[in-house]
Amino acid sequence: MVQPDEFEVWYTAEDFPDTFHKTGRMVFTVDALAHALFTTGRAPHDQASYGWTSVYEWLHRVALIPAYIRRAPTGRLTRSDLARDLDRSEKVALSYALGQAMTGVFSQQVVSVRFLMHVDRYAARYGIRFAANTRRRADLFGERQSGGWVVAEAKGRSGNIDDELKETMRAQKRTIRSVGGRPPALAYACAAHFPQYKGVPDHLKLHAVDPEEAELEAFDLPAGRDRFILAYYEPFLAALEAGQEESTLDGYELASFGPFQVSVGVLTAVVQRVRRAQQGRTDHLYEDVAELLDTHLTTARSANRFMDGTIIMSKWQQALNQEDWSTETDGSYPEWW
Template identity: 80%
Template structure:
């Protein structure tokens, strides 16, 4: 049963290993979506060179949720009437952002990815250069809780997806041959879209593909796990520095962002260790963070607290339940799953 503060999104998984269900149901909170938008952002994290761009980028991205995303009575994720009336370029921007966020949700819930990051953010942070003929590459990479790198491509569409998009997804998600010298354990692509049936728009659906073939021009992504961990947490630390400081809560440092009605928290022990890494004690960071998470994360956690030792809280319930979207028929139509 979907709770009043949760979304429900169904997915289909094509060409995944047999251990994965071909269809499935993801249930998540708006805070989980906001968290996914945070970690999949691409803004560079070198504060000395770029200031607080990562925080401003995240605030821009998450503001799209109360502005355009609505919760149908059954919990399905739909769009406001205003979102459907956006011009083409604005719809593309919304779909792109939602596609990245939903790829983050799928990666965490279905693939069990604890750390996920935009390839360009890591590359920008450490000055990695790619050959001129490798512009087409996957968006995201990360590591599963059970070990093993993953590579993910994110797409978003305001309508149906077609065979051409599926072929593009198949090609792009296999454009990274190795991460840190290791072949990805999984390389998949996700398309979040709002399918239509007989002209009637339905609720959000996710289509994921995981073919085996590598692209001819696939690249190797040089990654060091310690630098990966530092780059992953830097935007969270920037958020703590930028927002309004709040009292430490259950061992989490907390910052709030008033007009956005959102807050971010990070385990204090993780903050301290990452700060030490930023001051030069980089060796052992990744393993130290993993051990801190295993020690300090409660087994039973609220839905807004995540396996990376962070949390997000929002006060968007009124906006999400606002009755400014057209009733969509076919909500119980099983065939689209």
């Protein structure tokens, strides 16, 4: 049963290893969607050069949720009529953000990825330059909770996906040959889209592919686990500094962004360790953070507390439950839909 604050999105997984289900159902909260929008953002962390860019970018992206996303009575994620009436460029921006966020949700729930980051944000953080022939590259990379790097390409569409898009996804997901000198354990692509079923715009669906072939122009991404973790948490720490400080909650430092009706938090122990890393103590950062997470997190954590030791709390229920969206189909779509 989907709870009142949860979304239900179905996915299909094509060419994944046999350990993955070919079709499945993801259930997640609106706060999980906001968390995924945070972690997949591409804005640089550098406050000296860009101010609070990563925070502003996230607030812009996360505001798309109460503005355009709605929860149908079934729990399925749909769009407001306003979203469907946006001009083409605005629809592209919404689809792009949703595609990245849903890739983040899929990565966490289905692939068990604890940390996921935009390739461009990591590259900007450490001054990595890509060759001229690598303009086509995967969006995201991260590490599974069980170990091993993953690479993910994210797409978003406001309608159906076609064979041409699927072929593009197959190519881009294999554009990173190695991460930190090791081939990725998994490289996949996800397309979040609102299919037309019997001519009626329907709820969100995810299509994922994971073929084996690599691109001829694939490149190597230099990445160390300590540097990766530092870059991963820096936008969260920037958010804590940019927002209005709140009282600590169960070992989390919190900051709120009043007009946006959202708060961000990070385990205090993780904040303290990452701040020491910002001052130069980066050795063993990954192992230290992993140990802190294993110590402080429990499997019974609430839905707005995530396995990376962060917390997102929003107050968008009224907006999400507005009935300013067209009726769904009559429910006669296939069971896996």
